[in-house]
Amino acid sequence: MEVKVVSGDITRMKVGAVMVNLFEGVEHPGGATGAVDQALGGAITKLIAEGEIKGKLNEITLIHTLGKMETERVLVLGLGKQDKFTLDSIRTVMAGGCKFLRKLGVKRVATVVHGAGIGGVDAEKAAQAITEGSILGLYTFRKHITKEPENGEIDELLIVERDESRRSTLEQGVSRGRILAEATNFARDMINEPANYMTPSDMAEVALNVATRYGLECTVLEREEMKNLGMGALLGVAQGSKQPPKFIIINYRGGDSAKPALGLVGKGLTFDSGGISIKPSEAMDEMKGDMSGGAAVIAALRAIAEFKAKINVTGLIPATENLPGGAALKPGDVLKAMNGKTIEVVNTDAEGRLILADALCYARKLGLSPLIDVATLTGACHVALGDVCTGAMGNNREMINKVIKAGEESGEKIWQLPLFEEYKEQNKSDVADIKNTGGRWGGAITAAQFLAEFSQDTPWTHLDIAGTFFSSKERAYILKGATGVAVRTLVNFALAET
Numbered sequence: 001m002e003v004k005v006v007s008g009d010i011t012r013m014k015v016g017a018v019m020v021n022l023f024e025g026v027e028h029p030g031g032a033t034g035a036v037d038q039a040l041g042g043a044i045t046k047l048i049a050e051g052e053i054k055g056k057l058n059e060i061t062l063i064h065t066l067g068k069m070e071t072e073r074v075l076v077l078g079l080g081k082q083d084k085f086t087l088d089s090i091r092t093v094m095a096g097g098c099k100f101l102r103k104l105g106v107k108r109v110a111t112v113v114h115g116a117g118i119g120g121v122d123a124e125k126a127a128q129a130i131t132e133g134s135i136l137g138l139y140t141f142r143k144h145i146t147k148e149p150e151n152g153e154i155d156e157l158l159i160v161e162r163d164e165s166r167r168s169t170l171e172q173g174v175s176r177g178r179i180l181a182e183a184t185n186f187a188r189d190m191i192n193e194p195a196n197y198m199t200p201s202d203m204a205e206v207a208l209n210v211a212t213r214y215g216l217e218c219t220v221l222e223r224e225e226m227k228n229l230g231m232g233a234l235l236g237v238a239q240g241s242k243q244p245p246k247f248i249i250i251n252y253r254g255g256d257s258a259k260p261a262l263g264l265v266g267k268g269l270t271f272d273s274g275g276i277s278i279k280p281s282e283a284m285d286e287m288k289g290d291m292s293g294g295a296a297v298i299a300a301l302r303a304i305a306e307f308k309a310k311i312n313v314t315g316l317i318p319a320t321e322n323l324p325g326g327a328a329l330k331p332g333d334v335l336k337a338m339n340g341k342t343i344e345v346v347n348t349d350a351e352g353r354l355i356l357a358d359a360l361c362y363a364r365k366l367g368l369s370p371l372i373d374v375a376t377l378t379g380a381c382h383v384a385l386g387d388v389c390t391g392a393m394g395n396n397r398e399m400i401n402k403v404i405k406a407g408e409e410s411g412e413k414i415w416q417l418p419l420f421e422e423y424k425e426q427n428k429s430d431v432a433d434i435k436n437t438g439g440r441w442g443g444a445i446t447a448a449q450f451l452a453e454f455s456q457d458t459p460w461t462h463l464d465i466a467g468t469f470f471s472s473k474e475r476a477y478i479l480k481g482a483t484g485v486a487v488r489t490l491v492n493f494a495l496a497e498t
């Protein structure tokens with residue numbers, strides 16, 4: 001879908017549908033909605049008076065113009081209560097409106113700039129949110145469905161603004177929104193791909209392609225090199241699978257070469273069966289998405305490169321499968337991580353922290369700082385926070401706050417969990433330096449406390465996306481399946497560091 005900014009009069013657009021809006025409780029719409037109401041001979045005011053249009057968030061009212069306007073239809077989108085209105089309301093209503101019109105087979109759509117009037121939102125940010133909500137909301141993953149889809153696609157979305165002087169500002173917003181949304185959809189594609197189409201080798205290939213296309217450097221370390229580097233924890237996880245592990249390194253250089261690069265580390269478990277500590281079969285298929293953190297990092301680097309951000313960023317993605325093959329890791333085995341620490345593996349299903357341990361050591365060896373890791377790490381985080389927000393933990397409060405803020409801007413909710421010293425106790429082993437599970441209580445925290453042993457004194461934030469990487473229901477621009485969570489947070493964080 002193309003998104004264009006046009007200067008003109010919303011009441012005169014020759015399109016399949018025009019989208020206007022209404023805040024809850026408004027009886028006499030002004031601005032663009034008022035103008036459209038007039039063109040329709042007061043139809044909107046009448047429907048409000050009759051109680052058919054209330055302006056509630058996500059409410060969609062279709063009005064056929066029957067020759068009164070050049071557009072065939074008008075869609076009135078409810079924006080909800082004005083005091084609860086945010087950029088995320090804009091993303092939400094645009095996703096709803098676009099999905100509705102796609103079902104009707106509409107090809108060309110025009111919209112007003114929601115929120116820029118009485119909503120009081122910055123025009124550039126509004127245009128960005130319009131673009132993001134539309135592109136994210138219209139996402140589909142039909143690669144493996146041979147049947148033709150019932151509805152076609154919307155070809156064109158026009159953002160209509162009367163004031164010609166605001167055009168370049170709006171275009172700036174559209175461009176930002178498109179980069180962020182398309183990167184997120186790119187991550188969704190990788191995550192939704194079944195594990196037999198997204199092996200560690202496939203993931204490395206995707207990263208190499210992104211690098212070629214967007215001008216990044218990409219190196220992939222093979223098993224032999226990992227051995228030489230002493231990545232015993234990552235190799236331990238990989239030994240139960242026939243698929244060779246890959247350690248993906250992507251570099252973006254846009255900033256001062258004297259400054260350390262921001263390090264983004266993503267868990268790249270292309271399938272997590274649990275290994276010998278095998279998972280129950282129920283919902284095990286979702287574990288094709290255990291590389292969501294890695295996908296988010298690759299997608300974020302793509303967007304950062306498109307933004308030509310003035311910063312240096314390195315992405316590290318340890319990629320492997322966790323399978324119970326004949327050579328697999330066994331409960332009780334002891335592994336040695338790259339920094340020499342020994343780990344007792346009490347549960348082979350706590351594999352994410354093992355591969356991240358080596359990746360964090362490698363990040364420190366490269367001198368990256370600060371570090372953010374993104375991982376579908378613990379079911380415990382899902383239990384604690386549900387599927388509404390991502391868990392954040394780390395060793396630097398100031399940095400965590402910046403990550404949370406980067407999330408807020410993108411509509412991604414993040415909540416901090418504590419990393420008190422006392423939790424370390426649970427990771428103590430009788431036979432090695434540390435063990436890979438801390439028992440049932442506080443599982444998200446003890447997992448992060450394990451990672452803290454490898455990030456050491458580098459400023460570091462860990463994002464546990466186990467509850468948010470996948471959605472079982474459709475919620476505006478979050479569709480069923482992969483959400484692509486964290487991509488926009490990572491990009492906003494990087495942009496804020498420039």
Ligand code: BES
Nearest residue numbers: 347349350352376377378379380437466
């Ligand atoms: N990838 C899983 C965590 C997960 C579960 C993510 C469900 C998304 C949805 C991770 O590798 C895992 O298995 N964690 C274990 C840790 C436990 C053995 C200490 C868990 O959470 O059960």
Ligand code: MN
Nearest residue numbers: 272349350351
């Ligand atoms: Mn696991």
Ligand code: ZN
Nearest residue numbers: 269272290352
């Ligand atoms: Zn896992």
